[in-house]
Structures are given as structure tokens and as C-alpha cells.
Amino acid sequence: MIRRLANLRSEQGFTLFEMTAVLTIIACLLVFLLPALFEKRPDWIPLEQEVRLMEQDIQTLRLMQYSKQDQALMQFRFRGDGTGYLVLADDRLLWQRTFQNGHTCTVPPSNRIIYFKSYHSIYAATWSCRSATAEYEIKFLLGNYQMAIRKVR
Template sequence: MMRRLENLRKSNDGFTLLEMTVVLVMIGCLLIFLLPTVIDRRPALYTLEQDIEILKQDVQTLRLIQYSKSGDQNQMQLRWKNDGKGYFIMANDRLLWQRTFQPGHSCIVPSNGRIIYFKSYHSTYASTWVCQSTTQAFEIKFLLGNYQMVIQKTR
């Protein structure tokens, strides 16, 4: 009996079956618990309709900023990216925030309507943007004078 205990206490070149089983079970548990967090890190997919809603909220936020900061009125702008897949919100030539649409979503913006200046409440500016994805399409008519965005779902 004493011999067996001495054999267990001696240093071996390898692991015992019990030690190897414990290590493999621990690695398995780590994989089971950590794998879902790695899989969930992919970006959430929004529909085009949700991207348009975010654009609408950003325009409302610009309107509120314009009312609250009269000195920055002439410098507030919404600037579309050249590829139509997102836009920048700028004030005094500094970036406040930017949005990028989900992959596959884009807007066709006329070249004269890529930069929208929020100058004053009485500015008159109109532009029509066509935003589309593989399953949805929207036409957005924007009038700066009274900050209206008429959004029509075309597909």
C-alpha cells in the first residue's frame, strides 16, 4: 500500500490520466462559455428602414443644436460620403459624429446636395435622396427651411 502512494508522489515525465482529464474538462468549459461571446461580436444587421430612422433622428438633433447654439448656426452641416454609404455631422470644420450604413445600404445623393448647411431657420434648400438596399428602397425629400423630411417607401 505504501508503495502505491510513493509512486503517486514521484515526479513523472507525463501527466496522469486524472490530471489530463481535469485539464481537458477545464479547456472544454472555457470553450463552451467563451464561444458564444466570440460569435456574438459580429455587427448587428439593421434594415434600411432603421438606418433611415437614425438619419431622421440625426437631422432632429442638428435642429436642436442649431436652436441651442446660435453662434454655431452658420457652421452646422450634414456632409454625405462620396459613395453614399454614410454621412458626417460637422460643426466649425470639426467632426461631431459620423454614421455608416449597414453593408448593402446606400443613398444616391445629387452632387449639389452632398453638403447640407444648417444656416438659419429661414434657409431654403431642397434635395431628394434615393436610399436603397436589396430588399427596400426609400425616397427622401428634404427641405431645410422648415426641417421637413418626407420619407416615402418605394419598395
């Protein structure tokens, strides 16, 4: 047994077990730390910027509605938990956004989905988005697919 332990020790470097352990630790660090290095989103986004992103998404949907006549049903669907929204076309997810932690929007349950290509309504929904420092009231107007944004505080 003593001879066997002596054979595991290398006189000129690491043993196979030690090298495997070191490489495993390095691989774990790379797997868990690299996504944080390549994160494109800043650490904290103010609510105002997220509301502007929402406005850009509505404008993008307007352009898509005019340019893609083959898509019958385009939706701007708000998540029920208040943490973001989804954009769908013909029940296919186009993109989604998740709000920063601490930012939430409250939406009446009947107004969680805004349908584009529906000319029957002038006024669709009022969403209230808030964070610790700001609050916005957002009204979606369906007649011309616009958003009316009012800063409450």
C-alpha cells in the same frame, strides 16, 4: 547537444517556449475575438431603421441649431461613395454613421452637403436610399429643417 536538448524538456510541465506559444495564441484570440463579442450593433439592420436613425440625426441637428447660437456652420455631409454621412459643426466632426453593407444612398453631386443656419432655400436635396428589399426617397426641406420620407418599394 543531446544534453542541451534534455535540459529543455521539463519533467513536470511545460517548457518556457511551449508556455510562451500558448499564451501568444490566447492573446491573439482575445485581441481578435473580443471586439466581436462587444459589438453593440446587431448583425443586420434593415434600411428602414437606418432611415429612422438619419431622421433622428436631423432632429438632433435642429435642436443643436436652436440651442447653440455660437456655432456658425453646421453641416450634414453625405459621403460620396454612398455608404454613410458625417455631421459637422464649424468643420469639427460631431458624429458619423456608416450604412449596413448592401444599403446605399445616391445623392446628386451638388446636394451632398446640407448646411444648417441657411435660411435662403426651401428645398435642399433629394436622396434615394435603397437596399435589396426596400427603397426610400428622402427630401430635405431647409425652411424648417425637416425630412420628407417616402417609401418607394
